[in-house]
Amino acid sequence: MVLKEIQERFSIRNFLDKQIPDEVLKEILEAGRLAPSWINTQPWHFIVVRDTRNKTLLSQLAHGQKHVENAPVVVVCCGDKSAWEKENFRDTMEKRGFPKERIEILLNSPIFNPTLISEDTVMARTLEELTYSIAYMTLEAKAHGIESCIVGAIGNDLTGSVPEVYELTRKTLDLPEDMTIMTLLLLGYPAETTEKPARIRKSFDKVVSYEIYGV
Numbered sequence: 001m002v003l004k005e006i007q008e009r010f011s012i013r014n015f016l017d018k019q020i021p022d023e024v025l026k027e028i029l030e031a032g033r034l035a036p037s038w039i040n041t042q043p044w045h046f047i048v049v050r051d052t053r054n055k056t057l058l059s060q061l062a063h064g065q066k067h068v069e070n071a072p073v074v075v076v077c078c079g080d081k082s083a084w085e086k087e088n089f090r091d092t093m094e095k096r097g098f099p100k101e102r103i104e105i106l107l108n109s110p111i112f113n114p115t116l117i118s119e120d121t122v123m124a125r126t127l128e129e130l131t132y133s134i135a136y137m138t139l140e141a142k143a144h145g146i147e148s149c150i151v152g153a154i155g156n157d158l159t160g161s162v163p164e165v166y167e168l169t170r171k172t173l174d175l176p177e178d179m180t181i182m183t184l185l186l187l188g189y190p191a192e193t194t195e196k197p198a199r200i201r202k203s204f205d206k207v208v209s210y211e212i213y214g215v
Contacts, residue, residue, distance in 0.1 A: 005142040010196055012147040013067035015188035019050075020073055024144050028187065029075070031140035035133035039112070040092055043083035043126045044133050047076040047173055057172060058184060060165050062154045071149070071186035077134055079126035082178035084115050123158065127182055134185055141187055147194075151184040158182070 020028075029046055037043065049055055050073055058076070059069035068074060082088055086107060093103045110116040114125045138148045155162035155169075157180045169181065209215055 002139060005139045007199075009138060009142045010147070010199070011149040012188075012190050012194050013149060014191035014194050015067070015071050015147075015186075016191050018072065018189045020146060020187060020189075024146070025073060025187070028137050028140045028144070028146070032133040032137040035136040037129040037132065038125065039089075039106070040096055041083045041089065041129060042092075043080045044130050045078045045080050045179060047078065049074040049076055054172060057165070057169055061156075061162060061169050061181075062151050062184060063162065065151060065153070067149060068151060068184060068186060072188040073186070075137070075185040075187065076173065076181055077130055077183040077185055078175065078179045079123070079130050079182045080179055081122055081126055082176075084113070084122055084125070085178075086115070089113065123180070126180070127158075130182055134183060137185060145189065146187055147190045149186040151186060152182075154181065154184060156181045 025048065029048070032044070032046060033042075049058060052069075055069045055071070055074055058074055059065060062068045083092070090103055090107060093106065098106070106112040108116070114121040134150060138150070141148050153159075155166040157166075166181070173181075175181070
């Protein structure tokens with residue numbers, strides 16, 4: 001059944017002036033909360049923005065993309081780098097019932113603990129986990145007849161663009177130091193004039209191999 005939502009979902013930039021019911025929005029966010037993550041780190045936090053002034057600010061953060069301002073709901077998808085800090089990471093594994101010996105092995109292994117490699121690796125792992133959660137939310141939204149648009153062309157720690165706007169956004173949203181805005185997820189009912197674009201994808205055989213590449 002989920003394949004149907006995947007096949008029919010597409011990004012939109014024209015929204016109806018219609019609010020998403022609170023109970024529906026909660027189910028969309030719940031889908032993101034329940035998404036899988038590496039060793040259950042769940043390195044994410046979602047800020048729901050409906051206020052017009054804040055959406056205008058987020059539009060500026062997205063280099064003036066008007067659909068950010070016009071979306072009924074903007075979910076600011078933040079990466080929580082503190083999830084990888086030693087004590088937090090240890091607590092996550094303890095809650096999963098990992099033996100103490102295994103926890104120590106994982107905490108001291110750069111394969112499993114990105115903080116032992118670099119800040120860039122922490123960012124990469126955090127973004128990797130966040131994508132799962134965002135994907136789940138888009139599919140849950142589609143199941144409710146709500147379309148979405150993922151906006152990654154924004155000022156943040158990754159792009160380094162519009163730093164003044166980024167700092168103002170962080171201050172406005174009262175973000176802790178370890179939180180990084182990574183993506184904006186726009187949600188809303190599609191305008192009646194919205195046309196479904198052609199789904200152009202590589203063929204199955206172009207992206208799938210069995211056992212070895214190209215076979």
